[in-house]
Amino acid sequence: xxxxxxxxxxxxxxxxxxxxxxxxxxxxxxxxxxxxxxxxxxxxxxxxxxxxxxxxxxxxxxxxxxxxxxxxxxxxxxxxxxxxxxxxxxxxxxxxxxxxxxxxxxxxxxxxxxxxxxxxxxxxxxxxxxxxxxxxxxxxxxxxxxxxxxxxxxxxxxxxxxxxxxxxxxxxxxxxxxxxxxxxxxxxxxxxxxxxxxxxxxxxxxxxxxxxxxxxxxxxxxxxxxxxxxxxxxxxxxxxxxxxxxxxxxxxxxxxxxxxxxxxxxxxxxxxxxxxxxxxxxxxxxxxxxxxxxxxxxxxxxxxxxxxxxxxxxxxxxxxxxxxxxxxxxxxxxxxxxxxxxxxxxxxxxxxxxxxxxxxxx
Amino acid sequence: xxxxxxxxxxxxxxxxxxxxxxxxxxxxxxxxxxxxxxxxxxxxxxxxxxxxxxxxxxxxxxxxxxxxxxxxxxxxxxxxxxxxxxxxxxxxxxxxxxxxxxxxxxxxxxxxxxxxxxxxxxxxxxxxxxxxxxxxxxxxxxxxxxxxxxxxxxxxxxxxxxxxxxxxxxxxxxxxxxxxxxxxxxxxxxxxxxxxxxxxxxxxxxxxxxxxxxxxxxxxxxxxxxxxxxxxxxxxxxxxxxxxxxxxxxxxxxxxxxxxxxxxxxxxxxxxxxxxxxxxxxxxxxxxxxxxxxxxxxxxxxxxxxxxxxxxxxxxxx
Amino acid sequence: xxxxxxxxxxxxxxxxxxxxxxxxxxxxxxxxxxxxxxxxxxxxxxxxxxxxxxxxxxxxxxxxxxxxxxxxxxxxxxxxxxxxxxxxxxxxxxxxxxxxxxxxxxxxxxxxxxxxxxxxxxxxxxxxxxxxxxxxxxxxxxxxxxxxxxxxxxxxxxxxxxxxxxxxxxxxxxxxxxxxxxxxxxxxxxxxxxxxxxxxxxxxxxxxxxxxxxxxxxxxxxxxxxxxxxxxxxxxxxxxxxxxxxxxxxxxxxxxxxxxxxxxxxxxxxxxxxxxxx
Numbered sequence: 001x002x003x004x005x006x007x008x009x010x011x012x013x014x015x016x017x018x019x020x021x022x023x024x025x026x027x028x029x030x031x032x033x034x035x036x037x038x039x040x041x042x043x044x045x046x047x048x049x050x051x052x053x054x055x056x057x058x059x060x061x062x063x064x065x066x067x068x069x070x071x072x073x074x075x076x077x078x079x080x081x082x083x084x085x086x087x088x089x090x091x092x093x094x095x096x097x098x099x100x101x102x103x104x105x106x107x108x109x110x111x112x113x114x115x116x117x118x119x120x121x122x123x124x125x126x127x128x129x130x131x132x133x134x135x136x137x138x139x140x141x142x143x144x145x146x147x148x149x150x151x152x153x154x155x156x157x158x159x160x161x162x163x164x165x166x167x168x169x170x171x172x173x174x175x176x177x178x179x180x181x182x183x184x185x186x187x188x189x190x191x192x193x194x195x196x197x198x199x200x201x202x203x204x205x206x207x208x209x210x211x212x213x214x215x216x217x218x219x220x221x222x223x224x225x226x227x228x229x230x231x232x233x234x235x236x237x238x239x240x241x242x243x244x245x246x247x248x249x250x251x252x253x254x255x256x257x258x259x260x261x262x263x264x265x266x267x268x269x270x271x272x273x274x275x276x277x278x279x280x281x282x283x284x285x286x287x288x289x290x291x292x293x294x295x296x297x298x299x300x301x302x303x304x305x306x307x308x309x310x311x312x313x314x315x316x317x318x319x320x321x322x323x324x325x326x327x328x329x330x331x332x333x334x335x336x337x338x339x340x341x342x343x344x345x346x347x348x349x350x351x352x353x354x355x356x357x358x359x360x361x362x
Numbered sequence: 363x364x365x366x367x368x369x370x371x372x373x374x375x376x377x378x379x380x381x382x383x384x385x386x387x388x389x390x391x392x393x394x395x396x397x398x399x400x401x402x403x404x405x406x407x408x409x410x411x412x413x414x415x416x417x418x419x420x421x422x423x424x425x426x427x428x429x430x431x432x433x434x435x436x437x438x439x440x441x442x443x444x445x446x447x448x449x450x451x452x453x454x455x456x457x458x459x460x461x462x463x464x465x466x467x468x469x470x471x472x473x474x475x476x477x478x479x480x481x482x483x484x485x486x487x488x489x490x491x492x493x494x495x496x497x498x499x500x501x502x503x504x505x506x507x508x509x510x511x512x513x514x515x516x517x518x519x520x521x522x523x524x525x526x527x528x529x530x531x532x533x534x535x536x537x538x539x540x541x542x543x544x545x546x547x548x549x550x551x552x553x554x555x556x557x558x559x560x561x562x563x564x565x566x567x568x569x570x571x572x573x574x575x576x577x578x579x580x581x582x583x584x585x586x587x588x589x590x591x592x593x594x595x596x597x598x599x600x601x602x603x604x605x606x607x608x609x610x611x612x613x614x615x616x617x618x619x620x621x622x623x624x625x626x627x628x629x630x631x632x633x634x635x636x637x638x639x640x641x642x643x644x645x646x647x648x649x650x651x652x653x654x655x656x657x658x659x660x661x662x663x664x665x666x667x668x669x670x671x672x673x674x675x676x677x678x679x680x
Numbered sequence: 681x682x683x684x685x686x687x688x689x690x691x692x693x694x695x696x697x698x699x700x701x702x703x704x705x706x707x708x709x710x711x712x713x714x715x716x717x718x719x720x721x722x723x724x725x726x727x728x729x730x731x732x733x734x735x736x737x738x739x740x741x742x743x744x745x746x747x748x749x750x751x752x753x754x755x756x757x758x759x760x761x762x763x764x765x766x767x768x769x770x771x772x773x774x775x776x777x778x779x780x781x782x783x784x785x786x787x788x789x790x791x792x793x794x795x796x797x798x799x800x801x802x803x804x805x806x807x808x809x810x811x812x813x814x815x816x817x818x819x820x821x822x823x824x825x826x827x828x829x830x831x832x833x834x835x836x837x838x839x840x841x842x843x844x845x846x847x848x849x850x851x852x853x854x855x856x857x858x859x860x861x862x863x864x865x866x867x868x869x870x871x872x873x874x875x876x877x878x879x880x881x882x883x884x885x886x887x888x889x890x891x892x893x894x895x896x897x898x899x900x901x902x903x904x905x906x907x908x909x910x911x912x913x914x915x916x917x918x919x920x921x922x923x924x925x926x927x928x929x930x931x932x933x934x935x936x937x938x939x940x941x942x943x944x945x946x947x948x949x950x951x952x953x954x955x956x957x958x
Contacts, residue, residue: 013803015781016816020794029793057475082501083474110769192570195601197490197510199570200470211471212495237790241782243771247734251765252838253758253786299774327467327476328447 017297034296034305041308048316049092053084055323087210090218090277091318091332092311093225094210095284097274099310100232102285103292103301104267107239108260109172112347115286116151116271119176122280123183124154125272127190130202134190144220144276151272154183155264208281208333210318221277231266236303239263243300281333283340284310290347313339405524408489408507409496415483415504417527422480422503424472424487426452427511430664431522432486433459435531441466441480445661454658454670478502484525488518513578515663535665543587546672549680553589559679560591562615562645565602565660566631568624573602574613580663581619584671591616610639617679618645621656652678683710685874686731686761686842690740693726693898699738700726701898708842713868713875715885718895719919724878725766725846727895731876732763732844758786762840766847768831770819776830777815780806783837805836809863825856832860836867843867845877849884857881861888882919886910886934894918910934 014020018029053065060076067074068081102115109119116122128150129143158179162172191202204211241254242263249256271285288310289301295309296302317335324330400416422441423429429442433455441464442451451460464480467473470491477485482503490510492499499505506525508518516536523532550556563575563582575581576596585592593615596603605612607630622631634640645651654674658667684707693701701723708714708731716724729735730742733749741748749757762783770779783805784798806812809829814822819830828848835843845864849857865888867873879885885892886906893903896918902909915923915936922939929935 012799013777013780013806013812013815014794014799015778016775018794022794025795026791027794028791057473057479078501079475079478082498083478188569193604204471209471212474212492212498214495214498216497240771241785243774244782245765245767245769247729247763247765248768250734250754251732251758251761251763251835252782253753253755255754293773297773299771299778325447327465327473328444329467329471329473 031296031298031302034298034302037292037295037302038304038308041305041312045092045308045312045315048312048319049088052088052315052319053080055319056084057326082214086215086218087213087318088315090213090221091210091314093218093221094274094278094281095288095309095311095314096307097221097225097270097310098281098284098314099288099292099306099308100235100303101267101270101272101274102310103289103303103306104235104239104263105271105285106289107242107301108264108267110243111170111173112290113286113344114173114176115283115289116268116275117280117282117285118180118344119173120154120158120180120183121151121268121271122275122282122285123180123187124157125151125275126206126280127183127186128153129205129276130187130190133198133202133205134193134195136198141216144273147276148269148272151268151275154179155268159264204331205279207331208275208279208336209329209331210278210314210321211329211331213278217277221273224273225270228266228270231262232303235263235266239303240300279331279333281314282337283344284313284336286347287336287340287343288313290343405506405521407505407521408509409493409505412500412504412506414506414525415527418484418525420480420482420503421484421486421526422466422477422482424466424485425469425491425511426661427488427508427515427518427663428486428522429460430455430662430666431519432526434519434535434664434666435523435526435528437526437528439463440482441477443467443469443472445469445657454655454662454667472499474498474502486522486525511663512580513583515580515583515668519665539665539668542669542672546676547588547590549676550588550590551680556588556590558591559617560593560615561585561617561619562593562596562613563659564610564613564618564620565656566620566622566626566629566634568622568629571604571606572610572613572630572634573604575602576600580668581659581671584668588672588675607634607637608639610634610637611642614643614645616644616648616650618643618651619654619659619675619678620651621654621659623656623660650679684708685710685745686876687743688727688731688740689743691727691730691737691742692739693723693730693735694738695726699898701730703740704898704900706893706900706903708874708876709891710874711868711872712890713865713877713888714891714893715889716876716878716893716895717880717882717885717918718901720880722895722918723898724895728844728846728876728878732761733757734763734765755786758838758840760840761842761844762835762838763844764831764835764846764848766850772820774819775815776811776817776819776822776833777802777806779819779830780811780833780837783834783839786838801839802837805833805839808836808867809833824851825853825859828852828856828860829863832863841872842874842876845875847878847880849879849881857884864888882910882915882936883928886936887928887931906933910936 015029017033018031021028021030050062050065054060054062056079058079060080064074064076065080068077105116106112106114125147128146132143132146158172158176161179162175187206191199238259241249241252242260244252246256289306292305292309293301296305313336314332318332321330321332321335402413402415404411404413421432421437421439423432423439424443429439429452432439438459444451444465446468451463451465466476466480472492472495474495485499485503485505488508488511492507496505496507506521508514508521511518520532523529547553547556550559565573565575567573574596576598577583577586578599578601595612603612622629626632640646643651658670662670686708688704688706691701691704692699704727716727718724726735730737733742733754736750741750744752744757744760781802784801787798806815809832811826811830811833814826814830819827822830832848848860852860861884864875864877868875889906891903892906892909894901894909894914901918902914910925912923912925915921915925924937924939925934926937927935
C-alpha cells in the first residue's frame with residue numbers, strides 16, 4: 001500500500017485479454033481468445049457441415065453440394081437440398097439454441113450443473129409433448145407449442161419450490177433435479193398408458209432425434225430464433241453481471257431481478273423451443289457452455305462460442321448417428337449422451353472435491 | 363461479441379468450404395426414376411388423392427401390414443423396414459419370399475435417403491407410422507398411406523391391392539381366407555360349440571401394463587371371424603383393456619392365447635404365469651393356455667399372417 | 681452538522697416478520713467518514729443495506745439529494761453511491777483487472793464499453809489499492825487481504841461521491857485491517873469522498889470515524905464526534921460491557937479497554953481508573 005503512494009506513475013490497466021476498438025465516442029472490447037475461438041469453431045462447423053451434406057446413403061461430391069446450395073440445378077438437389085440440408089439446418093439451430101439456453105440458465109443459477117436437461121426444463125417439455133401425443137391432442141405441427149409450454153411450466157415449478165426469499169444456487173439445482181426425476185416418471189406414465197403406436201412415437205421422440213425432420217420443422221424454429229436474436233444480443237451483455245451475487249450486482253447498478261428473470265426466461269424458452277423441434281437432445285446444453293468457457297477462459301460464458309459449440313456438437317454427433325448403422329439411423333441424443341454422461345460425472349466429482357457450488361443468498 | 367467478428371467468422375467459413383470443395387470434383391448421375399409401364403390411376407388415401415402407376419415395379423413398404431399384403435399378392439418389395447436394428451425383414455413370412463428385400467431403416471423411422479436410393483415407384487405405409495415424413499416421401503415416389511394398421515386390415519388390404527395392381531389376385535386371397543376360417547371353425551366343433559368357447563388374448567409388454575385385447579384389434583377381428591366366444595369384459599369395441607399384474611383374473615377365459623413383447627421378466631410374464639392368480643384362470647386349469655409368437659400375432663397383420671394364426675389356433679384347439 | 685446528500689427519514693426496516701430498524705432518522709455528513717457501530721444484530725448492516733438500496737424500507741425513506749432511492753433507477757443510484765457488501769461473490773475465474781473494470785458498469789453503454797474515463801478510473805483505483813501488480817491474476821487465487829483490496833478497488837473504480845462499506849475489515853488480519861482503513865481515510869481526505877462504513881471493532885471505529893453512529897436494537901443511541909460520544913456509559917449501554925476509556929496513545933482519541941470481568945472488584949477499579957482519566 002505504502003509502495004503505491006511512492007510510485008505515482010502507473011501503467012494504464014485494461015481488462016486482460018481484450019482488444020479495444022474505439023470509433024469516436026463509441027468503444028468496444030473484444031475478447032481476443034473468444035474471437036479466435038469463434039472463428040476456429042465456425043470453420044470447424046463449416047467443415048463438418050460440408051461432410052454432413054456429402055456423406056450418406058449416397059456420396060455427393062462437394063462441388064455438387066455447393067451447386068445445390070447456390071441454387072444451381074444439380075442431380076443431388078433432392079438428397080442434399082430436401083433430405084440432408086433441412087436436417088442439418090435444424091441440427092445447427094437446435095444445437096445453438098441448447099448452447100445459448102444452457103449458458104443463460106447456468107449463468108443465472110451460477111452453477112455449471114444447472115443446465116435445462118438436468119433441472120427439468122427438457123423433461124417438462126417432454127412430459128407435456130408426450131402427454132399431448134398420448135391424449136391425441138397433437139398433430140405434429142402443434143407439438144412444439146406443447147414443448148415450450150411444458151418447459152416453461154417446469155421452470156416455474158423449480159422456481160416456485162426453490163424460492164425462499166431468494167434463490168440459492170445449490171438448492172435450485174437439487175430441486176431442479178427432483179422436478180426432472182418426477183417429470184421423467186410422468187413421461188413414462190404417459191408412454192405406458194398410451195396406444196402402442198403413440199408409445200413408439202414417444203419413445204423415438206424422447207431420445208432426441210433429427211431423423212425424418214424436414215423444412216417443416218426447421219422453418220418455424222428458424223423464425224423463432226431469428227425473432228429472439230435481439231434478446232440474445234442483450235443477454236450477451238446483461239449476463240456479465242448476473243454472475244455476481246445479488247448485492248454486488250445491484251451495487252453496480254444492474255436491475256437484478258429484471259435481468260435475471262429476462263435471462264432465465266430466454267434460456268428456458270430457447271431450450272424448450274429446441275426440445276420441441278428435436279426432442280431432448282441430452283447434455284448439449286450442459287456441455288457446450290462449459291467447453292466454450294474453458295476455450296475462451298472468460299469470466300462469463302461466451303454466448304457466441306456456446307452457440308457455435310452447441311451446433312457443432314449436435315451436427316458432429318448426428319453425422320455418425322446417420323452413418324454408423326445405416327440404414328438404421330440412431331437418435332442423435334444417444335451419441336450426445338454417450339459423450340455427455342461421463343462429463344457430467346466428472347463435473348460432479350470435481351465440484352465436490354474442489355469447492356462447493358458457488359452461490360449467494362438473495 | 364461484435365458483429366464484425368461474426369462476419370469475419372462467416373467469411374472464413376465460406377472460404378474454407380470453397381477451398382475444400384475446389385480440391386474435390388466429379389459428380390454422380392442419378393438413375394432416372396424407372397418409369398412404370400402402362401397407365402396411371404388415382405386412389406384415395408389417408409392423406410388425400412394420389413396418382414399411382416397401374417403396375418408398380420419398385421415398391422417400398424414401411425409397415426408390416428403393407429409387407430404382408432405385397433408378399434401375399436406376389437409382389438416382392440425392393441425395400442422394407444425392420445422392427446429393430448439388425449432384425450430380419452419379417453419373422454413369419456417365408457424366407458425365400460423376403461430374400462433380397464433391402465432394409466431401409468426402422469419402423470416409424472425409415473431412412474429417407476435409403477428409400478430414395480432404391481428409386482421406388484410406390485411407397486406404402488400408414489399415417490399413424492409415417493405422417494411426419496409424408497412430404498419427403500411423396501417427393502421420392504407416389505406415397506400411399508392407410509389411416510392406421512390393425513383392425514382395418516381388410517380395408518387396408520383392398521387399398522394395397524389396388525395400388526399394387528393386384529385387385530383380381532386380392533379377391534382370390536380373400537376367398538381363400540374365408541374358406542380357411544370356415545375350416546378352422548369346423549375343426550373347433552362347429553359354430554355353436556365355437557361360440558360357447560370363450561377365447562381371450564393377453565399380451566405382456568415390457569415397460570407397459572398387460573393388455574387384454576378387445577375387438578378393434580387384428581387378433582380380435584380374427585377371433586370374431588371364427589365366431590368363437592369372447593369374455594364379456596373384452597367383447598366390445600376398443601383396443602385393449604390394460605391391467606396391472608394383480609388384476610390378471612380379469613383375463614379369465616376358456617382358452618387363453620398370450621404373447622410377450624420384450625424381455626419376459628421385465629414384461630412381468632414370468633411372475634404372472636408363475637403366480638397363483640394365473641393358475642386359477644379357466645384356460646390354465648383346462649390346459650388351454652398357449653404362448654404364441656408375439657411378432658406374428660401382433661405384427662403379422664395381413665392375410666398371410668392371419669392364415670398362419672388360423673393354423674396355430676387349429677393346431678392348439680382341435 | 682454539515683450538509684448531507686444521503687439521509688434516512690423515519691426508516692423502518694424488516695426482514696419478513698422481524699423488524700430490525702424502527703423509525704430511524706440519519707443525516708450522513710457530507711465529505712466525512714461516518715462509522716456505524718453496535719452489538720451484533722443491532723441493525724447496523726441492515727441500515728447500511730437500506731442506505732445502498734439493497735433493502736427496501738418497510739416504512740419511511742432513504743433520500744439521495746432529496747429524491748427517494750426507491751423512485752430512482754438502480755443504475756442512476758450506482759453513479760452516485762458505491763457499495764461493497766459484506767461478502768461479495770466474484771464471477772468464477774475472473775481476473776483482478778476484469779473485476780475492477782466491472783466497477784465502471786454504471787457509466788458504460790453497449791456502444792461505450794471502454795472510454796478513456798473508464799481506463800483512467802480503473803488504473804487509478806488499482807494504483808490506490810496497490811493491486812496493479814495482481815492485474816492478470818484470477819481473483820479466486822488471491823489471499824483474503826488482497827481480495828478485499830481488489831473489491832475496494834472495484835468500488836473505487838465506480839467513481840462515486842458516496843462509498844458504503846459493510847464491515848470491510850472482516851476476515852483480515854490486523855495489519856491488513858489497518859491498511860484498508862487507512863486507505864478509506866485517505867480517500868476521504870484526498871478525494872473528498874463521503875464514506876459510510878459498518879465496523880464491529882469499536883476502537884477502530886473511534887479511530888477512523890469523523891462521525892460515529894452507535895446503534896442498539898434498531899435505534900441510534902448516540903452520534904457525533906468519537907471524542908464526544910465514546911464514554912464508559914455509552915459502552916455499557918450499547919455493548920453491555922464494563923470498560924475504561926483512555927486516550928489512544930497514538931491518536932489521542934478515545935480507546936476503550938474492557939474491564940476484567942473475572943476480577944472481583946473490576947467495576948469498581950474501572951470506575952476508579954475512568955474517573956482518574958477524566
